Amino acid sequence: MNIVIIGGVAAGAKAAAKIKRLLPDSNVSIYTDDTHVSYSSCGLPYYIEGNFEDYKALLVRSVEEFKASGIDVFLETKIDKILPKQRQVLACGKDKAWLIDYDRLIIATGARPFIPNIKGVNDFDNIYTLRKIEDGINIRNKMLNSKKVVIIGSGFIGLELLEAFVKNGLEVVVLEKGNHIISSFDADMSLLIRERLESIPDRNFLIQTGEIVSEVTGTNGLADTVKTLSGKEFKTDFVVICAGIIPNSELAKNAGLEIGESGAIKVNKLMQTSEPNIYACGDCCEEPHIISGHSVWVPLGSTANKEGRCAALNAAGVYTIFEGVLGSAVSRCLNTTMSMTGLTEKEAIEFGFTPVSATVSKYDKVAYMPDVGEITLKVVADKATGLLLGGQAIGSLGADKRINTLASALLGHLTVHQFKNNDLTYSPPYSPTIDPLLDAMNILCGKITRRC
């Protein structure tokens, strides 16, 4: 059996390793146009920040290690075409092209940075995006010789880079076209994140929302000024674009595979595309949302791993269902933890729920303990049924704990009433006697019914 895997960062690497263990006699090959395989893309901001010296710490498994376990990896080899009828793919190396037979094909082509339509955006060498190992190395090297940077976009990666640059002494400007930073959160929570960040004393960064970048100008191939539609100008030593990502689904689309509304590849719960012998996993494909039931595109590293595993199992003939995602995420910016799971209030409305929410701001442990931090937690539920829909938490490290605790409840489709007596651990160094989650549930109970 020939198993061909296109892409090898998270989902592809996981799928390859898993399927080789399941079918030791099969031929498993990874083709990637990347210069590296199997690495932690999510770790790049921490490498840039300088948490560790050698980028090689980000490499999970080398080409040699794959080779040793019987998996061939072809780096810098682009797959140009999928030919489902003849069960072949067309590979293009540096100076040749060739056809490769497959019995099962796993597409794990990932995603790439979205580049907004900005005048001059392609004209300079010091405008970066962050996705691959080289991007991280280039940005770190540039940062070490710079004093000013403009970040375009304020999602998780934008804010992680804000931290990295600020900690390295740079003057940072973040330009966000929307009205709020980190717009995956509800607006009220985004505002709190911004407040927390801007309350840092002697901060050396500026966040500007509602600023659409219109043009980048410079000299000698180096950008030095970022201009916005409103007429503002920001001098800079380099620019990083963190304006989101788009799925690498063109290869699948050109092969006639079904593409979802999001633009990512459509798969069923077995991670199978519209062609039964072709699977897709990771950032290039959609997945069902556990709460809304709709197909969504939530490209995250942890999901990629699970999907890669599921695709491998099914491709190997071991029936396995991937139940879907909650969109659980966490990120850190300058000691502020930002975490979420399930639907925001905004998304809940879009998906046809009538949400109610409760927001509590509370210490993360008992107030008299040293190093007490604060978290603000927002929990969203369906007014009609009390079904828990999602939650968002920002603040100290403890924010993340509450969101994972809620994620399990969402997975189990618990209601507010079921959750409100949840037996969560308590001890002064770990939480207040009544956990913020339980406070939120008690408030929600009051909004849903008078019974509690």
Next chain:
Amino acid sequence: MNIVIIGGVAAGAKAAAKIKRLLPDSNVSIYTDDTHVSYSSCGLPYYIEGNFEDYKALLVRSVEEFKASGIDVFLETKIDKILPKQRQVLACGKDKAWLIDYDRLIIATGARPFIPNIKGVNDFDNIYTLRKIEDGINIRNKMLNSKKVVIIGSGFIGLELLEAFVKNGLEVVVLEKGNHIISSFDADMSLLIRERLESIPDRNFLIQTGEIVSEVTGTNGLADTVKTLSGKEFKTDFVVICAGIIPNSELAKNAGLEIGESGAIKVNKLMQTSEPNIYACGDCCEEPHIISGHSVWVPLGSTANKEGRCAALNAAGVYTIFEGVLGSAVSRCLNTTMSMTGLTEKEAIEFGFTPVSATVSKYDKVAYMPDVGEITLKVVADKATGLLLGGQAIGSLGADKRINTLASALLGHLTVHQFKNNDLTYSPPYSPTIDPLLDAMNILCGKITRRC
């Protein structure tokens, strides 16, 4: 309506506050033989350690604050008898006794330290237990003038005091009669906790298991030697007995209320005793176990709060169910977090399950991050059905997060198969790409069925 509450630490104080809000026109009174009301008993070890200077930080709500919200508090006033037929209680103050009418009675008498049968245990002024504010003050004062201490017992409180004393420079001996410290954990996890503690360089403490204390001797009213059955002797400046607690259920028992097998007061899911107008809550009563379904006695501060609330609601005529407990707990000893929820493997067998378990030791975040810690996580499930039964985690701060995440799953009666794709948050400072919980689930899947 006259509402009488006996006891006012956690459950009683919560019940009083809640019922007064629900029934503002009622007369609500708290009677307690304690010198303080409404305080954080769980915070006493941290006060002793010196995390904060003033013990008053432990007081949640003062007598005056209760008074201001219309609740009368009678300190140092023992309730000597409950007379259910005449709906009265007999109160004893310093120099008088009197009868008090009630329409609803809430018993929140808590628990008291268990004193093992040790020769000389009552003969010395420097043998302490830790339960009340005075105990904390007395132990702290004694500690500040001492160099050596013997702790009898190695449960959560014993180990929390170990930390407090070690951090204050004392030479500490912990004597445990069982074969393992902290026996609420499975033996394999207890061993790991002990290993972690004993691996601390230059540690100034000694843990001795299998040592039954037979006698305490001393001179001038002060104990100076602790002797064990095996013939060992330990010199000491003072002794703290942390050998567990027993429920204060005698008052209820003498009034003819039903008592459970554990010795604590039996209640239904409305926190009602066998007398319909009498409720019980907190450390003096049993509660249903969410997983086993059996009545258990798990006296914990967080549970006391929820039960106090539930008792108040039902006493006020607002029908509310308390679903029970998972026995979730967390504690810290010298940078080791120890946390658990649900059934241990040992308990699962006692309750008639055929458990399987998976234990993983893993970094709590991605290995390349600074301050990476390690946690060992054991998850227990039912072999026949895959139902999740419980978990135990020890190690860095992140241990607690995994246990709360599991608690929600236990509350929802999820199986290993349902949990294995749980969408938990991931980012390098917060967890490895594949969370230890998911690793454990994948291992369990293999033990339960070949399907995954």
